[in-house]
Amino acid sequence: ARGAAATADAGVLTGDLPFTTIGGVQLSAGATNNRGIIWSGASLTVQNCIIEGNSWQAGLFTGATSVIRNNLFVQRRSDGGGNGLNVEAAPTIVNCTIVRPSDNGGGGTGVAAAYGTVVLTNCAVFGFTADTSGSLTVTTCMTDDASPTSGFSTVTYADQFEDPANASSDFRLKTGADLIDAGTTDATHGTPDIAGTSRPEGSGYDIGCWEFVSGGGG
Numbered sequence: 001a002r003g004a005a006a007t008a009d010a011g012v013l014t015g016d017l018p019f020t021t022i023g024g025v026q027l028s029a030g031a032t033n034n035r036g037i038i039w040s041g042a043s044l045t046v047q048n049c050i051i052e053g054n055s056w057q058a059g060l061f062t063g064a065t066s067v068i069r070n071n072l073f074v075q076r077r078s079d080g081g082g083n084g085l086n087v088e089a090a091p092t093i094v095n096c097t098i099v100r101p102s103d104n105g106g107g108g109t110g111v112a113a114a115y116g117t118v119v120l121t122n123c124a125v126f127g128f129t130a131d132t133s134g135s136l137t138v139t140t141c142m143t144d145d146a147s148p149t150s151g152f153s154t155v156t157y158a159d160q161f162e163d164p165a166n167a168s169s170d171f172r173l174k175t176g177a178d179l180i181d182a183g184t185t186d187a188t189h190g191t192p193d194i195a196g197t198s199r200p201e202g203s204g205y206d207i208g209c210w211e212f213v214s215g216g217g218g
Contacts (some may be wrong), residue, residue, distance in 0.1 A: 011038035012061070018042040018063065018170035026050040029076075035060055036073070042066070042089075048194045048209075052076055056088045058111075060096075069189040070169055070209045075100045075127075080107030084128065091114030091125060094189035095199075097208040100127030101166035102157055109133045110143070121181035122190060124208035126157045126164070140184045142207050153178075170188040172210045 012027040012034065020042040027036040029052055036051035042063040051059050054077040063070065068082045068091055070121050072152075075084050084098035091115075108124035110117065113134030121139045125131045131143040131152055138151025148154050155178040162170035173179055181189070183205035191199040193211040201211050 006192045011035045015098060016040040016063075018044075020206060021045040021047070022049060022155075023047045024049065026052075028052040028075045033077075033189075039063060039066075045069075046071055048196075050194075051076070054078075055082060055084070057083045059085045060087075061091060062086070062088040064089035067094075067189060067205045068092070068096060069094040070192075070194045071096045071099045071211050072194065074169065074171070075110075076104065076166060077168070078104045080105050083108045083112045084110045084125065086114070087118055088113075088115045090118055092185055092189065093118045093121070094119075095122045095193065095205070095207070095209055097124045097171050097210070099161075099164065099165050099171060100182045101169055102127060102164040104166050111136070112122070120151070120187055122205055124160065124179055125152070125194075135205070140207065141184065142179055149171065153181075153182075171208075173208065173212040175204060175212075177212065180212045181206060 035055045036053040038060045040062045044066040046068045050072045052074040057059045058075045060074045107129045108128050110128040111132045117135040123141045126144045131145040132149045143152045144157040162174050163198045164171050181202040181204040194209040197211045199205045
């Protein structure tokens with residue numbers, strides 16, 4: 001599924017059904033002021049997706065007990081506004097890459113949490129003014145935020161991905177990235193990666209949705 005929502009601040013994919021699994025799709029808001037996905041149903045699983053938005057969030061999830069794993073979220077809004085994700089009711093978020101392209105002006109929050117403690121593990125959050133807001137339990141995540149939330153390490157954005165620019169973006173890991181082999185093993189949620197590659201390829205899980213494959217970029 002790929003395309004633009006019909007009205008401003010809508011979602012390319014919107015729903016409220018509980019116990020839904022969404023996997024292996026690309027949801028792009030295109031040039032309009034929209035989110036990639038809005039979902040309010042409980043017990044949602046979102047996995048192995050590319051979700052792009054340019055509104056208040058790339059993705060908005062409000063249902064309880066959701067699992068969000070091995071996804072790329074791109075906030076393409078260029079005016080300094082908008083978050084990567086807004087989440088409620090304490091979802092589990094594992095091995096996701098949540099970015100604003102490096103030439104899109106900065107601003108916003110990577111993961112904005114409300115109504116419960118979000119579990120965030122092995123996630124890469126780059127290009128935002130703040131990595132997170134709200135209550136989160138963060139384990140082995142990385143960001144370019146100079147004053148990160150506990151559980152994040154600060155590294156240089158330009159050193160992590162093949163091409164973080166907006167027009168030509170490629171958020172696979174590049175050779176020498178700090179994200180490689182830096183994650184925590186999570187056999188429940190972390191494997192395989194967004195492209196079907198088993199983890200780990202190296203000495204440990206990589207951080208983010210793509211596992212680096214030597215010679216292939218991930």
